[in-house]
Amino acid sequence: MASIERPHSPRIAPVTDPGPAVAETLARTLLTGSGQPLNIFGTLARHPALLDRFNRFGGFLLNKGLLDPRERELVILRVGWNCRSVYEFGQHTVIGRREGLTDGEISALTGPARGHPWSASDRALIDMCDELCADDCVSGETYARVAGTHGDAEMLELLVVAGFYRLVSGFLNTFGVQLDPGVPGWPES
Numbered sequence: 516m517a518s519i520e521r522p523h524s525p526r527i528a529p530v531t532d533p534g535p536a537v538a539e540t541l542a543r544t545l546l547t548g549s550g551q552p553l554n555i556f557g558t559l560a561r562h563p564a565l566l567d568r569f570n571r572f573g574g575f576l577l578n579k580g581l582l583d584p585r586e587r588e589l590v591i592l593r594v595g596w597n598c599r600s601v602y603e604f605g606q607h608t609v610i611g612r613r614e615g616l617t618d619g620e621i622s623a624l625t626g627p628a629r630g631h632p633w634s635a636s637d638r639a640l641i642d643m644c645d646e647l648c649a650d651d652c653v654s655g656e657t658y659a660r661v662a663g664t665h666g667d668a669e670m671l672e673l674l675v676v677a678g679f680y681r682l683v684s685g686f687l688n689t690f691g692v693q694l695d696p697g698v699p700g701w702p703e704s
Contacts, residue, residue, distance in 0.1 A: 518599065522691030529557025529692075537563050544570060547695050554692050555602070555683075573683075576676050577610075581669050584614040586640060590673060591680045592616070592624045593641050597648035598684035605698040622702040636664050640673070647677050 529552070533541060537560050544556040552560070559566040580587065588611035595603035608621050623631035628641045639660035646653050653661075653674070662670055686692075694700060 521688050525691045527558055527561055527690050529554050530560035533560055540567055553695050558690055558692050580672050582672055587676055588614045588616055589640055590644055590677050593644040594677050594680045595684055596625050600684035600687050601700050602687040602692050602694055603684045605694050605700050608699050644677055
């Protein structure tokens with residue numbers, strides 16, 4: 516199937532003047548350098564109840580989960596790449612760097628897994644993301660490779676993280692959520 520062109524401008528503009536309840540929720544989200552909510556949260560603010568629940572679930576996955584943060588970011592970046600979500604990839608480039616991914620590794624996530632000397636564990640995670648994004652299922656062979664270094668609870672979380680960020684990527688792509696100031700796009704080739 517051919518790729519659908521991504522919108523070049525927002526289909527739903529982020530909230531710029533929220534009421535008190537929404538402003539309180541937005542104050543608990545990540546903010547830009549100028550103190551404004553990230554565009555993803557400003558867009559979600561058009562549906563305050565969804566924004567609140569999205570933040571709770573996403574916040575759990577980012578801050579309270581079991582996964583090694585570097586591995587979590589590797590998964591999110593590969594899913595963002597597979598989904599062609601520049602916003603997701605850019606935001607998690609910043610977070611991935613903070614969690615120990617190198618610029619070379621981040622760039623390598625935009626190419627074939629064989630094109631970089633990944634560890635066996637990293638390669639298994641990349642293969643898991645590629646299979647899940649391509650066919651909504653992870654093969655038995657890849658599952659066994661990932662499960663060889665991750666317990667049951669971590670396996671559950673890995674698949675939920677990949678699925679959640681696949682959903683987020685589709686949301687960002689469809690609504691044309693724009694990169695926030697200072698956030699990188701795709702790496703240089």
